[in-house]
Amino acid sequence: MRLTPALAAALMTLAAGSAAKADEGMWTFDNFPIARANQALGTNIDQAWLDRVRLSSVKFGGCSAGIVSGEGLVMTNNHCVATCVANLSTQAINYAETGFTPRRREDEVKCPGDSAEILTEITDVTERMHKAGEGLTGAAFTQARNAEAGRIETEACGGAADRRCQVVSLYRGGQFKLYTYKKYTDVRLAYAPEDRAATFGGDLDNFSFPRFAIDAAFIRLYENGQPAATPTHFKWNAAKPVEGTPVFVSGSPGATQRLLTQDQLMTVRDVVLPMDQLIASELRGRLIRYSEESERHAFEAMDPIVGLENTYKRGLGRMRALTDPAFMAMKAQQEADFRGRLQQASSTGDPFADLTAVQPALRELYAPYALLEGGTGIGTTQVAGGSQLFLWARTLVRGAQERAKPSTERLPEYADSRLAAVQAGLFAERPVYPDLEQVRMEWWLSKTREWLTVDNAAVRGLLGQESPEGLSARLVEGTKLADPAVRRALWEGGLAAVEASDDPMIQYLLSIQDETRAVRSDWETRVQAPTDQASERLATLRFQVYGDAVYPDATGTLRLTYGKIEGSDVPGQRFAPFTTFAGLWDRATGAAPFDVAPKLLAARERIPADTVLDMTVSSDTIGGSSGSPVVNAAGEIVGANFDSTVLTQRNAYGYDRNVNRSVIVTTGAVTAALRDVYGMQRLVDELGAE
Amino acid sequence: MRLTPALAAALMTLAAGSAAKADEGMWTFDNFPIARANQALGTNIDQAWLDRVRLSSVKFGGCSAGIVSGEGLVMTNNHCVATCVANLSTQAINYAETGFTPRRREDEVKCPGDSAEILTEITDVTERMHKAGEGLTGAAFTQARNAEAGRIETEACGGAADRRCQVVSLYRGGQFKLYTYKKYTDVRLAYAPEDRAATFGGDLDNFSFPRFAIDAAFIRLYENGQPAATPTHFKWNAAKPVEGTPVFVSGSPGATQRLLTQDQLMTVRDVVLPMDQLIASELRGRLIRYSEESERHAFEAMDPIVGLENTYKRGLGRMRALTDPAFMAMKAQQEADFRGRLQQASSTGDPFADLTAVQPALRELYAPYALLEGGTGIGTTQVAGGSQLFLWARTLVRGAQERAKPSTERLPEYADSRLAAVQAGLFAERPVYPDLEQVRMEWWLSKTREWLTVDNAAVRGLLGQESPEGLSARLVEGTKLADPAVRRALWEGGLAAVEASDDPMIQYLLSIQDETRAVRSDWETRVQAPTDQASERLATLRFQVYGDAVYPDATGTLRLTYGKIEGSDVPGQRFAPFTTFAGLWDRATGAAPFDVAPKLLAARERIPADTVLDMTVSSDTIGGSSGSPVVNAAGEIVGANFDSTVLTQRNAYGYDRNVNRSVIVTTGAVTAALRDVYGMQRLVDELGAE
Incomplete structure (x- = not known):
């Protein structure tokens, strides 16, 4: 610049x-x-x-x-x-x-x-969390940390229905705090x-x-x-x-992502936001046209369109920031100041270089992870599945598979301390609009095929010989998951009930677990874990340089x-x-x-x-x-x-x-x-x- | 980097x-x-x-x-x-x-x-064209060049129906050639x-x-x-x-845009392609849903969707190029080589700096110009109007207004030498699908309002108190321009016929000429003319350094x-x-x-x-x-x-x-x-x- x-x-x-x-x-x-x-x-x-x-x-x-x-x-x-x-x-x-x-x-x-929740207590658990990950890398590191967080949360809140405990990572892992909430x-x-x-x-x-x-x-x-x-x-x-x-x-x-390095920001600018915004824009077009087709469609699509447009416009503002020469010069200046002071501070290794080294994997894996799993934390759009019925089915299938394991070995969102929240979402009585679900799921399948390419193994697993249009119509028409009683029965029936279910959406989610879990594991090993580890070291250095005059990213x-x-x-x-x-x-x-x-x-x-x-x-x-x-x-x-x-x-x-x-x-x-x-x-x- | x-x-x-x-x-x-x-x-x-x-x-x-x-x-x-x-x-x-x-x-x-055309002759007209712009800047420069090109074309081809003459700018104005075609x-x-x-x-x-x-x-x-x-x-x-x-x-x-400087490429990366691709993606979503509504809509939208998807996917490839570190390093290296050799060559002024100085205006004016006029030459999407009926109406209104002036004072696309092609497009018997026209025009109006903001003066001129949905429906339903005989009569009737027309699309185009022409003039003065002038000087320097071992951008x-x-x-x-x-x-x-x-x-x-x-x-x-x-x-x-x-x-x-x-x-x-x-x-x- x-x-x-x-x-x-x-x-x-x-x-x-x-x-x-x-x-x-x-x-x-x-x-x-x-x-x-x-x-x-x-x-x-x-x-x-x-x-x-x-x-x-x-x-x-x-x-x-x-x-x-x-x-x-x-x-x-x-x-x-x-x-x-x-x-x-x-x-x-x-x-x-x-x-x-x-x-x-x-x-x-x-x-x-x-x-709704009120924050009643904050307790420092940094030492315990850091200790849990010591000497580990990759998936083992992530797993050990998640398990320790689950243990801390369960110890503190047990099965209390009116409290929630959450281990919060601050300063990108520089600190860990246990937040205790009074819950309504x-x-x-x-x-x-x-x-x-x-x-x-x-x-x-x-x-x-x-x-x-x-x-x-x-x-x-x-x-x-x-x-x-x-x-x-x-x-x-x-x-x-x-x-x-x-x-x-x-x-x-x-x-917020204020502690990202220059190289991390460029990945967001070049890879993350463009994909998220482009596919959101297409969904917006589909939903706008959908809402013009009838009064009923207008009613159904109103809330989704408002939410989508809000996310999309926010993303536009972010794209503008990352392409604004003056703003990016400020960010570069901040990093230069930090690097300059670091040369006086003691340190081992170069976490900046480690983060730079992660970027090619992030650029490669962002699309498959965002599309197949969602929740990357750095993008603007949550796309996996596209539809509420799909997400419920995923919760039922994965929840059943994970609950068959000890809490500390599960995917963290299914740890014992999180199950109350999972169930609340799953059992809620909410209307489902099949036409809208189908539009969203078709969009998701077609964008996933487009961005990952038709010859991608995961895409072949998702679609088989079916088209996005045909598959989404078949699943949405055939599933009974719109009924909360059906969801509750499958949840309570556990893995046996889920595997025995002839619900096509459940069967579909069962059939794609290998592909989607593999993508997630790849992301966690090659992107998430090395990013977390380098970010923590950078946070430690930042404390050395600036003391507590810095505040943590929003979480x-x-x-x-x-x-x-x-x-x-x-x-x-x-x-x-x-x-x-x-x-x-x-x-x-x-x-x-x-x-x-x-x-x-x-x-x-x-x-x-x-x-x-x-x-x-x-x-x-x-x-x-x-x-x-x-x-x-x-x-x-x-x-x-x-x-x-x-x-x-x-x-x-x-x-x-x-x-x-x-x-x-x-x-x-x-x-x-x-x-x-x-x-x-x-x-x-x-x-x-x- | x-x-x-x-x-x-x-x-x-x-x-x-x-x-x-x-x-x-x-x-x-x-x-x-x-x-x-x-x-x-x-x-x-x-x-x-x-x-x-x-x-x-x-x-x-x-x-x-x-x-x-x-x-x-x-x-x-x-x-x-x-x-x-x-x-x-x-x-x-x-x-x-x-x-x-x-x-x-x-x-x-x-x-x-x-x-269809066959290229029969190439004649060098560089000296005449350069002379026409000598000592001029801004709009006067653009106007003088356009007028000279029109004169050369008319002198060479006159009114011959089976030939077409075109003054072609090569090396971004470093050379001008008269191309003569046998035309079918x-x-x-x-x-x-x-x-x-x-x-x-x-x-x-x-x-x-x-x-x-x-x-x-x-x-x-x-x-x-x-x-x-x-x-x-x-x-x-x-x-x-x-x-x-x-x-x-x-x-x-x-x-192609291979002679663009680094700063020009960054404008394309940061401003041009993101807007073009995002709005194209939304149109794609609208048209996909449209085509799913009925057999008729599927038939109508098939060709537009194929064209749009082709343009969009090409744009994606370009975005990837401009965010590919290795490719951009190659481009930076080429520019550094050129700049290095330039220090030995004689030159006046610094055209690189001049082009850099144009970029803020380009970043500011790209959206209004692309949306209201189209044809920027650097983007991927042509959006102005969105609909064929709109474009015909623009040709009729502007054609009438411009033909009332001497050929050399007109917008260049209405110079005498270009009118045969304009008429061929206007009089062609092509089917028009009103539903599809309305979808496209609504999309264009709504995206123009969104990108230029609702308080923009031009947007207020475009919409008045109407909504994109209401205005596009009113114009498409009311216009008779789908009939080629109507278009021919208006063209042949000239300005009087156009101004007397009660066709709502014609009236609409008449009503927005002030806004759209002002945007075009602003673009030509603040972006096009200074870019052309600096690019020409850069081309001259490039000849000095590399001789004819370079080839011109595709045109x-x-x-x-x-x-x-x-x-x-x-x-x-x-x-x-x-x-x-x-x-x-x-x-x-x-x-x-x-x-x-x-x-x-x-x-x-x-x-x-x-x-x-x-x-x-x-x-x-x-x-x-x-x-x-x-x-x-x-x-x-x-x-x-x-x-x-x-x-x-x-x-x-x-x-x-x-x-x-x-x-x-x-x-x-x-x-x-x-x-x-x-x-x-x-x-x-x-x-x-x-």
């Missing part, structure tokens, strides 16, 4: 080095830089404040949320309950169209398969607005600002059939927000970030920090997705036009932060994070204070929606809102 | 520098390296041989072809006549299914809108096999080898309603081919390349040079696209199983070379080029002798198909085949 004057100037504005800069960092609650944050923001938070915020924060599936009353009421984003809303809806009674606005608390309805498996939908009120502007306005979306919904935690008592919760503050106010965002950001666990309410003034992204309802009425054209939701439109005169609707903050967030409570220095909730701008998507790889802006729906807008639009005064009262 | 040992080794096998290596080069017929080719191949060709080959070679739309009898019979690829076949077919009489096998010459049918506007389809015989393996086998496709068809040139007399033609040689035989490929390769004009019949032995691409009919029977599964065409299958016993079907040669080809006659040292035709491997797609940016393999259907296979499958003995006799 050549250093042009413009580029050099851009670099001047970015501090060199890998130590976190002002407002940077998705910090763990046990290593939050209290003094630095207070100094940067002029606040005065302390450990007690941190504890209260942590215990008021909720992990809700792939989203975040905050407790806002003493009776288990929790605010998250509407898009975080969209799948629940879809599952509770039919074409005739479609809550996405009408909103879900139960008059009485007793009318709140359970979200199928959903659960009865989560009910308490309120959702009309979908369009939350998604005004649709995919076009997604990842942008100014924004006019009331993307907030409420769930309620239940215990023993009663609303959970939640004495620790956020106080509701719906006052008009003020530019420059310090804020904290508490949530569970999904995954879907609870983090706290800090910043201020502010707009943006960089090229391609200039805006003031607030939007109002007046702006919403202005932007509406009447044509989707710029049509105002009917009930919201009808309430226009009741809402003061200058009520702040959405705002932006500089805090460091990423996908998974959706629904995160945004908290002021007094620990009061002032909004819920629901998005960030497209330029912010670079924060998967690095934080850039100049462009990083998270998008927040304000408590003021939520209060107006509840009170003035949806007749939810009972919730307004419960919140203690003015 | 770091130079690893493996990479350094790869470089060692590639000669340094920009001078052409053995077998490299798409040479013009007036600068073919006769001596070097004879030496490399052990052949003895001369100028008379070159002249005969040139006059036996045909440019056929975007394809190439070769004359194979004295009565105007011409062989090209079946995929080059696929659109003609689709245009002549209905759902009831579908020649793609049955093959087109007229028993008598009188039953050969005109291909609507098609024409009555081209009839003489034979096409069942589509599946030509496309066995479909998109999955496309761009690969081993291959089992008889991708050949015949057209016939007509003059004055009679078969054209073509005394100069290739002799048909259907003998079994022999590995190592020297061959020449004579055709019109479409476009869709006639070229000759040379090489040998040989297989390949590099990782990811290992194969012997020949396939046989026995291999076809082996590979067939019965499921599309691996189903043997019915008539071909029925003839299985009549064709000796060891008959060579396809073969590979090392010659330097690219898209547009499809249908190129493959000629032996005696000037006899031995096959038709129809494809190249996916690894070969890097040859858009550079020739790599190790991996470059073109895929050829042999004259032996074509003879077998004509004689043993399709009962076309009359053509076998005309060819003088054994």
Whole structure:
């Protein structure tokens, strides 16, 4: 990369080095830089404040949320309950169209398969985990580590139904922590607005600002059939927000890759994102056309399309980051700083070189692993199987095969400590739409054949003499797995029941285990294990150089970030920090997705036009932060994070204070929606809102 | 880019520098390296041989072809006549299914809108063209050059209906040549096999080898309603081919970009190909689903899908080239060699730096220009409008507006010398499928809105308050432009007729001229003109350094390349040079696209199983070379080029002798198909085949 004057100037504005800069960092609650944050923001938070915020924060599936009353009421984003809303809806009674606005608390309805968790304890288990892998390499290393994590989790949580224990890898293996959660498996939908009120502007306005979306919904935690008592919760503050106010965002950001080396980033740029985005784009085309075929197809495909478009647009932002000369120069500069300091530090071997050496295998194995197994952790799209029926069948087949072994020898997702979550997903009562399942499975089979080539042995195993069209139709038409009772019976029947099943989807999954397990094993041996080992050594070196002034990559666990309410003034992204309802009425054209939701439109005169609707903050967030409570220095909730701008998507790889802006729906807008639009005064009262 | 040992080794096998290596080069017929080719191949060709080959070679739309009898019979690829076949077919009489096998010459049918050309003369006009642009920059430079080209063309060809004159820019403006063609506007389809015989393996086998496709068809040139007399033609040689035989490929390769600098290539890698491929992938998804909706939709979408998948897969090959560390190191090495030698050569200014300075504008303007105008010359997808009806309307509106000006002041595609071709396309009788048009136009509008953003001024102009779905439906349903008589009347009525038209598609095109012309003007001023000027200076320097040992980038004009019949032995691409009919029977599964065409299958016993079907040669080809006659040292035709491997797609940016393999259907296979499958003995006799 050549250093042009413009580029050099851009670099001047970015501090060199890998130590976190002002407002940077998705910090763990046990290593939050209290003094630095207070100094940067002029606040005065302390450990007690941190504890209260942590215990008021909720992990809700792939989203975040905050407790806002003493009776288990929790605010998250509407898009975080969209799948629940879809599952509770039919074409005739479609809550996405009408909103879900139960008059009485007793009318709140359970979200199928959903659960919520509060982080109660963090314990360091680094030494035990490192010891478990000592002297091992490849598959043996991975297996030993997984087994030790399973042991730790089982020892700590046993079979407790209301707790979950998870060994979390931080700093890419530099630290391991045991996270213990209080778990709620009865989560009910308490309120959702009309979908369009939350998604005004649709995919076009997604990842942008100014924004006019009331993307907030409420769930309620239940215990023993009663609303959970939640004495620790956020106080509701719906006052008009003020530019420059310090804020904290508490949530569970999904995954960042900020510690990747230059060579690892280039693999993501050259191999990972292009494949993921291209096949996602084709699925998007198939689903868009599908949804145009009939009212029923439109209803079925709505939630999948929204999710897909969100993932795809985020991926576009990442592609742009990795091809932005100034941003990549910043990353190169950080690596150079680290390497420069390393020369003074003691070390054995060269983990940078080890990671470079892994890249050819990663480039070769990414497509087969992503397509046949999914869950690579570095891509944007989960594709294996394409369909829910396929995934259930895989869980049944593999679950049966794995449970026949001791817990420590299983694939880690079937360790004893994980089975409760597996079963919850498997037994949930969710609608299945066969046409849609078939479209998705056909897409998956055809893209797998295309990317791995028709002569690939695994592809021959997947398809035999059948076509993607014919095979997917046969399996989806023939399977009975849409019935949760059938799934439960097969799960409980174990390996014998699964092997005796004449369900074609089960038979199919049984028939492809050799191919898919081989691909996974190859990936773990040649990519995952050497990457993990070199990354750990790099993390150790990073501690030596920077101390604890660095924070770990996001891993879907609870983090706290800090910043201020502010707009943006960089090229391609200039805006003031607030939007109002007046702006919403202005932007509406009447044509989707710029049509105002009917009930919201009808309430226009009741809402003061200058009520702040959405705002932006500089805090460091990423996908998974959706629904995160945004908290002021007094620990009061002032909004819920629901998005960030497209330029912010670079924060998967690095934080850039100049462009990083998270998008927040304000408590003021939520209060107006509840009170003035949806007749939810009972919730307004419960919140203690003015 | 770091130079690893493996990479350094790869470089060692590639000669340094920009001078052409053995077998490299798409040479013009007036600068073919006769001596070097004879030496490399052990052949003895001369100028008379070159002249005969040139006059036996045909440019056929975007394809190439070769004359194979004295009565105007011409062989090209079946995929080059696929659109003609689709245009002549209905759902009831579908020649793609049955093959087109007229028993008598009188039953050969005109291909609507098609024409064919033979290059008769090449004249140097460099001095005139350079002089026309002297002292000018930006739009004035582009305009003056275009005007001069138009003048030269008109002076040379006047209004002659049977000739076409074209000023061709070679070496990115380093030379300008006037190409004069003998033109045939009555081209009839003489034979096409069942589509599946030509496309066995479909998109999955496309761009690969081993291959089992008889991708050949015949057209016939007509003059004055009679078969054209073509005394100069290739002799048909259907003998079994022999590995190592020297061959020449004579055709019109479409476009290479081998003279692009490193910075230009990175723009293609980072901006151009990602956008083109992503939106193509979505269209592919929409069309695949569309084709699954009904038999009629399947019929309508077949030809568009094949074309789209071909373009998309080629783009994938290019993305892989630009992200292949070894290949990019070769390109970097070539540029370094050139720069090194330049330091000794005299020069003014630094054209490398000038091209670097253009890249930010190119990165900014690529999306609007590609989406709103199309034809950037560096991307893979032509998207503007999405639909044929839109493009006809644009031709009518712009044609009327431009013809109101003197020829030299018009957009160059409407200069007097180009109008005959414009009219031929516009008046052609081709079927239009409204559902398909609507899908394509909706896709185009929605992708344009997405990539340029909803708040972009041009997008607001395109859509007003309408949605892509609503607008495209309104325009396609309302327009009468599917009727060629309507198009002819509007064209002949000129600007008054166009402006008075109440056709919604015409009105729409009138309404968006300001936006689209502004985008084009911006592109020409900020990207095209400075790129052209710097590229010309670079070309001049290249001549100073390397003399005429360099060849110009492909530009869709006639070229000759040379090489040998040989297989390949590099990782990811290992194969012997020949396939046989026995291999076809082996590979067939019965499921599309691996189903043997019915008539071909029925003839299985009549064709000796060891008959060579396809073969590979090392010659330097690219898209547009499809249908190129493959000629032996005696000037006899031995096959038709129809494809190249996916690894070969890097040859858009550079020739790599190790991996470059073109895929050829042999004259032996074509003879077998004509004689043993399709009962076309009359053509076998005309060819003088054994």
